[in-house]
Amino acid sequence: MTQKIQTVGVCGAGGTMGAGIAIVAARAGYSVICYDTVEAPLMKTVKQTEAFFQKSVERGKMSTAERDAVLARFDRTTDIGALAKCDLVIEAVFENLEVKRKLIGRLDEICPPHTIFGSNTSTLSITEIASGCSRPERVVGMHFCLPAQLMKLVEMSPGILTSEATFQAAWDWTVGCGQIPVKTQDKPGFILNALLVPFNNDAIRAIEAGVADAAGIDTAIKAGLGYKMGPLELIDLIGLDTQVRLCEAFYPITFDPRAACPPLLRRMVAAGLLGRKSGRGFYSYAGNAMFGA
């Protein structure tokens, strides 16, 4: 049974991804219930969301009346019971299998049988996340990109038990929101991270091997292929600690040597060189300026 999706729940809506996904859903005309266990981050997103839609008005993308209408579609709560009226619930909570499995199990008890559960996980298995509930056929991977409100791509993956109808309904909903979905199997890193994480590691290993320095490698990639950013600039942006976590998520499952954490990366994290957020990674940052590290 598939039912028309009208009300969408977002779990972890006080977080980076959840806040963006909520904007995507509300912008497309859905009533959105933003749920988080902690109130403070949830309330912080109110101002951010208002500012986002105010920018849309200033850019001539929507009228003030449309802005007011879209803002009126948001509900915010720390009570999970409020999600009982949702037709689709997308979770973007901490990247932890037990946390996600438990949450889906709880939603399974609260929501009506037709409700579809989407997971925004980057590294975990949809099938494993779905194993915490009685309706694994209604659980689907919906991996948005950061920032979700600006990036069109959504990697969508069915778990082993996901039904065709669920996948199709979630796919249609995503398209209806103006996003561009791609279909991928439920495998570690789906497409994007499965290609990117080992590639970024290889760039670090090229430095370790003395092939070239970070600036040389990034320049070669940008000038040779027309990429906007080199791999080491990108790692500095996402955070060296995040890259370590991605390696630790993928390598024990795939045993792909390219996914294993390069020793240099680990040493840099130990030294507090986390990238842009700490002021130094493969480059040094002072204000907006960037210097070769």
Next chain:
Amino acid sequence: MRYSIRQNGESRSFPLGESFLDGAVVDATAEIAVYLGSPVVADAGKTAVLVELHTECLAQHVDEAAPDSRNVLGFARYRNGALPPSNLVELVRFPSSNDGAVEAAKALLETAGMTVVVCADQPGRILDRLLRPKYNAALRFLEEGLATAKDMDTTCKLGLGYPDGPIERVVNGGLRHHYDVTKALFETYGTAAYAPPRQAVAAARRKEQ
């Protein structure tokens, strides 16, 4: 600085019609000698001797330990198979290379409109070393049914802002070319990441028949 060109066969870096070819002088006293094709003759009297490389290392042309190799440098203009070359030049030096030679070579190539990156004399230099394993992974994912070629390319374009995706890139560059490069890398590195993938091996075998 004046440069002379010694050419033997078609150059991948500077194919016929490139203005770099026209800028060369026919004069034995030119400060820089550019070799587009072997054999290479070391000449310590030059400011720099530039040797165009394909998949091979510079050390294949000259003995790294020989004193008259200090001014000999390798270079390759990055080019995806038979597609037109990019303006990126990988300039290959030994640890013992003369810094003055490196600077002169860099200046010459930059004057010719190239972006120059200096790297060590290792198989695959920077770009093939980093890109070929990624194309191999993408081709393997395709075989395993992870996603369609179109969805994989779309993911990289939309998710990472790449101008093209890995499958279209390796196919447009030529699977046969991918075979040649990965085979050379695999022979040296010996790691599975560089092993020529089935699709590229098949393309190479078809060509042989």
